[in-house]
Amino acid sequence: MKISVIKELLGAEVVCGEDQLDREVYSACGSDMMSDVLAYVKDQAVLLTGLVNPQVVRTAEMMDMVCIVFVRSKSPTAEMVALAREHGMVLLKTTKRMYEACGKLYANGLVGNGVAR
Amino acid sequence: MSETVRLYFDVDGEDFTSAGQASVQVKKSLRQLGIPPEIIRKVSIAMYEGEINMVIHAGGGKAEVLICEDCIEIRLRDQGPGIANIEQAMQEGFSTAPDAIRSLGFGAGMGLPNMKRYTDEMKIESEPGKGTDITMRVYL
Numbered sequence: 437m438k439i440s441v442i443k444e445l446l447g448a449e450v451v452c453g454e455d456q457l458d459r460e461v462y463s464a465c466g467s468d469m470m471s472d473v474l475a476y477v478k479d480q481a482v483l484l485t486g487l488v489n490p491q492v493v494r495t496a497e498m499m500d501m502v503c504i505v506f507v508r509s510k511s512p513t514a515e516m517v518a519l520a521r522e523h524g525m526v527l528l529k530t531t532k533r534m535y536e537a538c539g540k541l542y543a544n545g546l547v548g549n550g551v552a553r
Numbered sequence: 554m555s556e557t558v559r560l561y562f563d564v565d566g567e568d569f570t571s572a573g574q575a576s577v578q579v580k581k582s583l584r585q586l587g588i589p590p591e592i593i594r595k596v597s598i599a600m601y602e603g604e605i606n607m608v609i610h611a612g613g614g615k616a617e618v619l620i621c622e623d624c625i626e627i628r629l630r631d632q633g634p635g636i637a638n639i640e641q642a643m644q645e646g647f648s649t650a651p652d653a654i655r656s657l658g659f660g661a662g663m664g665l666p667n668m669k670r671y672t673d674e675m676k677i678e679s680e681p682g683k684g685t686d687i688t689m690r691v692y693l
């Protein structure tokens with residue numbers, strides 16, 4: 437799925453990374469616990485989260501993720517946007533809640549598999 | 554083991570927002586050195602977990618990364634409260650993190666087991682009241 441399709445499906449706003457919207461991604465995960473993202477995520481390229489702090493971007497960078505979707509209208513800080521830009525990452529923001537945002541993407545073919553064990 | 558590159562960082566324990574900066578820097582350096590991506594992944598995750606631990610449990614510390622011919626070694630040293638029962642701390646789900654840390658997205662008790670899982674060797678030395686030394690190796 438192209439990141440631009442994620443944007444459409446979630447009615448999301450692009451915070452940064454407009455030039456990366458053509459990138460293809462195949463799986464995603466949703467979590468507010470970065471501990472769990474670090475422990476369970478394998479190759480998911482997209483992170484949906486309601487958590488806002490710089491460790492969200494750093495955690496995604498450590499996991500080689502390419503796109504973060506902030507749910508429940510959470511806005512990343514200027515520091516987070518700067519970090520994401522540095523890593524060439526796309527940040528999206530949607531008014532949808534976690535359950536609905538994940539469900540929409542899953543139903544449209546963005547899988548969630550890749551649990552590390 | 555002939556040492557080729559050595560990276561050194563002071564990890565600030567005062568400011569949670571900066572936690573993880575050293576690991577981001579290491580990842581960048583490993584990329585520039587042309588280290589294979591799957592090795593970079595392992596080193597980055599293990600070091601990031603260890604770095605976050607130093608910030609949330611030990612008030613900061615020092616991190617050193619040695620890139621040698623046959624392995625990458627990560628050394629984390631702090632002068633925090635130490636770990637009284639290492640075996641217990643290594644269990645998945647064991648955490649002494651306060652709620653304030655959990656609301657920042659950490660404190661599930663997954664870090665140490667994850668560090669073990671992503672590295673080929675891991676040694677923890679800790680003395681209550683003195684601090685904690687962790688050495689991890691990922692073979693190249």
Ligand SMILES: Nc1ncnc2c1ncn2[C@@H]1O[C@H](COP(=O)(O)OP(=O)(O)OP(=O)(O)O)[C@@H](O)[C@H]1O
Binds near residue numbers: 472648650660
């Ligand atoms: N550097 C350290 N100094 C003192 N105690 C530590 C240190 N690192 C870990 N610990 C202790 O070991 C426990 C388990 O650590 P671990 O990294 O597995 O989990 P956590 O940090 O609590 O949560 P998570 O890593 O999932 O965010 C911690 O809760 C803490 O009590």
Ligand SMILES: [Mg+2]
Binds near residue numbers: 606664
């Ligand atoms: Mg931890």
